[in-house]
Amino acid sequence: MPGKYHIEAKLSPNRHRVPGRVSLIDWEEGCLKCTVCVKQKCVYGVYKDRQIDPVSLADTADMLCRHCYQCVQGCPNRLISKSINPEYEMMGDEYWTPAILTQLYNQAETGKIPISGAGYTGPFSGPGFDSMWTDMSEIVRPTRDGIHGREYISTSTDLGAKPSYLSFLSDGSLDMMPASFVEIPAPFILTMPEDRLVSPGLSEALAEAAADLGTLFLNSAENIEEGSGRAKRHLMPRLNKGSLWPDLKAYERFKVVEIDYWPGLERWLNVFRKVNRHTVISVRLPFSPGFTGLLGPLVEAGTGVLHLTADNHGRGLGFESNSQDAPVLIDLIREAHFHLVDLNIRDEVTILISGGIALAEHVAKSIACGADAVALDLALWAALECRVCRDCLVQKACPVEIESSPVNWARQRFVNLAGAWHNQLLEVLGAMGLREVRRLRGEVGRVMFFDRLEEESFGPIFGRRKDGKK
């Protein structure tokens, strides 16, 4: 049995105070000076050494409080109360919610998966990823112990082309180019968010983290010379028509290169493949109207990876009915996947997706819809405490000084987040009774969609939905 893929988490504390959802209101006037004050009885010692944090000028009690309300309910003169913290509510946006961001900060800090008691707290369902559930298996599948057990669940995925069959010459030698693909131990690679603040230090940290994780770091070709020797082997340069090196042979040292799509790219691909037989080519194109029409010819021309991108909210790009109504990843991925299935070439190419992957569950759900792997982007910035405030887009200073993140700190934060997500992926796979993430790809029977459940369970009872869904 091969060794178990394990991601080593190490505590890597937040550099900035994480705003709590709730803040303390503490009227000290009117205090009765009880012999034993409720504050002394706090189970979590919130009031011990309480002070105003010198950097953020925030109350340390707000960071430590676990909201048990014993003090609120116990003070005889009712001098303690709680209120919503506006600073918390202002973080992020409607997709990268404060709850998601704080959870990402915690995972990047500790590498632990989020666990809590007392049931689920959120909405019944929602758009996109929130309109699907993953399946589980009750009794009938073979033994599996998830993350605690004897039998490993493989999360390895291949990036690259796999021919459907081999053909040989009459002398028995291979009559085709050898298949080239790269195995990564978890179905994600790392990249930078396109429209956020970046710095050389962050490239280096990502390159090192990719090496730690055994995965790839997708970075624009201009910055590709950075990183240690070890990390160089995990680089995946991103090229475009204007930035190509004259000597295509020079790309041979990369396992995978990515090139932005341009009309007519297929011809260049043929040239590239003649010069360089081993490097896997990933073609990057947005999930935009009519994108499926481009896929067949690209695969035909030898594309190993189709990197399809969505916006930061997991929506297609360039659709007329902008942002809010643009199609969502779970539909776009299925469209791409089943288009290739219909063309009988699904296994000859890998689908990599990015944009709007904010939670570990999005990785599993994307794969179930038909992706082979995802590229993590903005979530990695959130690992560095990004507030998704967009200040960097208008050249304002970053509130968490992301550009000056120490390399080793950032690197460990990326690793921690990847570790937490990997473990969560194992939980989901274990519950389904799958022992390989490869088998989850496109297995839409292993997930349940809101529309279908409504139709199946409620349709016969309540008839037709008002929003036109069946």
Added chain:
Amino acid sequence: MKPAIKPVPSRYKNPLSKFKVTRANACVNCLTCVQVCPHGVHWDSGGKIQMPRDNLCHGFACMNKDCYCVDQCPSRALRVTLNPVYDVLGDRRWTADLLLSTWHMAETASVPGNNLEYKTGDSGGGFDRIELILPDKKVKASEKEKVSTSLLLNRRDDGRIKLEIGLPFYGGGMSFGSVNLGTMLCRARAYSAWESLVCTGEGGFPEELIPYQDHVITQVATGLFGVREDTVQRVPMIEFKYAQGAKPGLGGHLLGDKVTPAVARMREAVAGNSLFSPFPFHSVYSIEDHQKHIDWIKQINPRALVSVKVSTPNDVDMVAVGSYYAGAHVIHLDGSYGGTGAAPDIAKKNIAMPIEYAIPKVHRFLTQEGVRDKITLIASGGLRTAHDVAKAIALGADGVVIGTADMVALECLRCHNCESGRGCPRGIATTDPELKLMLDEDWGTQRLINLFSCWRDQLVGFLVKWGMKSITELVGRTDCLRHLDYEPSSEEQ
């Protein structure tokens, strides 16, 4: 025999509330407010005015009425405001209103009068978008007397006990270790008082529960903690837990901190070590294995019923039918949005389907198979109110199982810290020797009795309005329901 109802106020000085009543120093102790307030907010002890009972306040609904204390106070010393705590409490499933009204029911055994939304939550789907279609009709007390809320659990003619419970709901499993022994006792006593049942969970059968054993379900789960011949033999029903809604397919995990010497002794394990309850049963890989399991229990206890608790996967209907053929009396579906114990957030939100979908699916399939009247279908996982109970039954369940609502009655406010460190800061889900003292058993028992009484009373009220004599008539009556996101049916238009 209905147990006695007694008012049981919060154990804290300041009950949480929607409105906050502030009395300034200008108060001259004239007690006018005590006389005008019909809701008991203002009160005195020996002629001396006391801290107002905010939780009873109807707030701005009193404005412009003679009972509005703020206007009536001759020295203008009173102020009513929204309590900032109200904005902070609760979540989409258990809203602040649901928490406050459940506390009110546990305290008074009646529904809150102060405009709190006590029927449903705010999750935007499932039960929260389904409504009961209730005829506008006055309910007479004499009619209510004639209605039965009893539920027969054994529908097989197999010579085993004809177990009947007094309420269409019973208590879900919470193990010794995950909750305090006091919490278990509160539940055991309250469910016994109502002639219902409560499940031990997978943590053994503490001796203190023996006096209530006729109302206890012994759980047999994958770790087999505390499963012994005598714990199986002394109860009227045994529950096989294959999976649970909060973490379907993941098994259980009691963190080392909570494994105190007492817990370890009960589970025959070592104190301080984390305990895993693996997934799945390693002796069950087919429905035949499952039957063997059930036969084994039936052999050890020849009178008891067998319940099978499963989660809600895609093929939950097949699982339910399989359990029937394997000999189960009760099939218990645990939907994905419930749960009381600690679980990975990814599992709570994503794995398996919400119970609202599973109930009609299984009910329909059992009916098609022609076995629906031979098995009792129980639903759980996110049922918070009497309205939810009625909705689940109308969708096709015979009865339901309750967990979180019990905890809330004991003043759980869903801070979600059950699992960490010493556990529950309110003494409910903890084994910490100091924290567990916070829960008084008599207090808790009566709070639960009150809550159940209030739920039962509401259920009886619905049944009278629908002209039904028994809760069993409601099963599968989807014509009593409307879904707010669906086109209204022709009759409703």
